[in-house]
Amino acid sequence: MPELPEVETTRRGIEPHIRDAEIAEVVVRQPRLRWPVPEEISSVLPGLVVERVERRAKYLLLYTPAGVLIIHLGMSGSLRIVKTGESPAKHDHVDILFRGGQVLRYTDPRRFGAVLWQPESIVGHPLLKNLGPEPLSEDFDxxxxxxxxxxxxxxxxxxxxxxxxxxxxxxxxxxxxxxxxxxxxxxxxxxxxxxxxxxxxxxxxxxxxxxxxxxxxxxxxxxxxxxxxxxxxxxxxxxxxxxxxxxxxxxxxxxxxxxxxxxxxxxxxxx
DNA sequence: AAATCTCCCTGTAGGC
DNA sequence: TGCCTACAGGGAGATT
Incomplete structure (x- = not known):
């Protein structure tokens, strides 16, 4: 079960590979995660550039000019960069393909995780708005x-x-x-x-x-x-x-x- | 308001 | 070896 350190480690691991990269295609093989993966991400994401990858609590936030892709790893999820053409395994539910060849692959055997799309701003998002402070910030003591x-x-x-x-x-x-x-x-x-x-x-x-x-x-x-x-x-x-x-x-x-x-x-x- | 319960899902472990 | 069951766990949402 990814805890905060694992999520932060994941953020640091993937960001260098997808920051400033343009999304070319989104492939959803299994939309049934904790909540259904929105169908619109396949049509809305291509053409958008990932400006940065942030973390809030255990949520990973991929910022684009049109909105934010919210990813939660649940208890068995993982994200990694694979090469174009690498065939998906059983629990590889979502691929985000970038122009340039990188593929961000979401894997989650137990499907407790989530991939969600929030158009425009995530300020006030229901999943995030009531969260307490980050443990490593000065707001927490x-x-x-x-x-x-x-x-x-x-x-x-x-x-x-x-x-x-x-x-x-x-x-x-x-x-x-x-x-x-x-x-x-x-x-x-x-x-x-x-x-x-x-x-x-x-x-x-x-x-x-x-x-x-x-x-x-x-x-x-x-x-x-x-x-x-x-x-x-x-x-x-x-x-x-x-x-x-x-x-x-x-x-x-x-x-x-x-x-x-x-x-x-x-x-x-x-x- | 606060505390507790339920549910989503499947790999793993233990019993036989 | 294989089948069966119990269990774990993040966390939102429902219930008490």
């Missing part, structure tokens, strides 16, 4: 976590995964950040001190920034490769390690469900 959490009884893990509070903190990094911050994921958000939120916010930033750096360092081949940045599993402290020993105190890590999501933590190190 511990003061905000503290302020937003007052009176909230929901578990702190659910709270930091709420896109209204801060975007891009998915299940993996929520688990990791809470472990590093020494915060029990089950604890009510409203019962955590300002001091601890200041620390938690800094750790969220650090964990995400480090993952992006490593995504960059180990950038998989976006040209002709699999286009998947990978998850750097070897350095995950808790995610996927339920039942194994805590790397800090050797106690057995607990695994529970919080908000229908797998949650792993150390009852000794996280209070």
């Amino acid at each position: 511990g003061e905000r976590l503290f302020a937003c959490s007052r009176q909230k009884k929901q578990p702190v893990k659910t709270f930091i995964m709420d896109n209204h509070v801060v975007v891009g903190v998915g299940n993996i990094y929520a688990n990791e950040a809470l472990f590093e911050a020494g915060v029990d994921p089950r604890k009510a958000a409203g019962r955590i001190s300002r001091q601890r939120y200041l620390r938690l916010a800094e750790i969220i930033k650090r964990v995400l920034a480090r993952a992006i750096e490593q995504g960059g360092a180990t950038l998989k081949d976006f040209v002709g490769g699999d286009g998947k940045p990978g998850y750097f599993q070897q350095q995950l402290q808790v995610y996927g390690r339920g039942g194994e020993k805590c790397r800090g105190c050797q106690k057995i890590l607990k695994e529970v469900k919080i908000g229908q999501r797998a949650t792993v933590f150390c009852s000794q190190c996280q209070r």
Whole structure:
């Protein structure tokens, strides 16, 4: 499941290949994603130049003079640059062909992702307008976590995964950040001190920034490769390690469900 | 308003 | 080996 670091790594991987390039053709093989892929993209996109590729939360935004192509990778999606003529595999649902020969290929076995077209401006777009701040921006800090959490009884893990509070903190990094911050994921958000939120916010930033750096360092081949940045599993402290020993105190890590999501933590190190 | 539930989909894992 | 079932998970939208 692409988390924010993987989406950002994808953005950095594809942008050099499609920036300032003119779209020649769009091929939609499977329009049934999370929402139907709009038919109009096949007729509207050709002739348009991709001016830049941005990321907002886990959405990738391909800006053209006529509108914005919005792409979400869901939990199994990926984007990569392939060569013209490379035959599509089973789950290669959308190709965007550029004049010059590059092909941006969208792959998504589980089809939880999305490819949408927003003519003109995306300002006020329903999918984007209620999103909280970017975790790596100055708009996100511990003061905000503290302020937003007052009176909230929901578990702190659910709270930091709420896109209204801060975007891009998915299940993996929520688990990791809470472990590093020494915060029990089950604890009510409203019962955590300002001091601890200041620390938690800094750790969220650090964990995400480090993952992006490593995504960059180990950038998989976006040209002709699999286009998947990978998850750097070897350095995950808790995610996927339920039942194994805590790397800090050797106690057995607990695994529970919080908000229908797998949650792993150390009852000794996280209070 | 806040919290919880449902649903979309298919690869993978586990049971037999 | 193969069949069957359960499950995971982002996140919008519905429901409580």
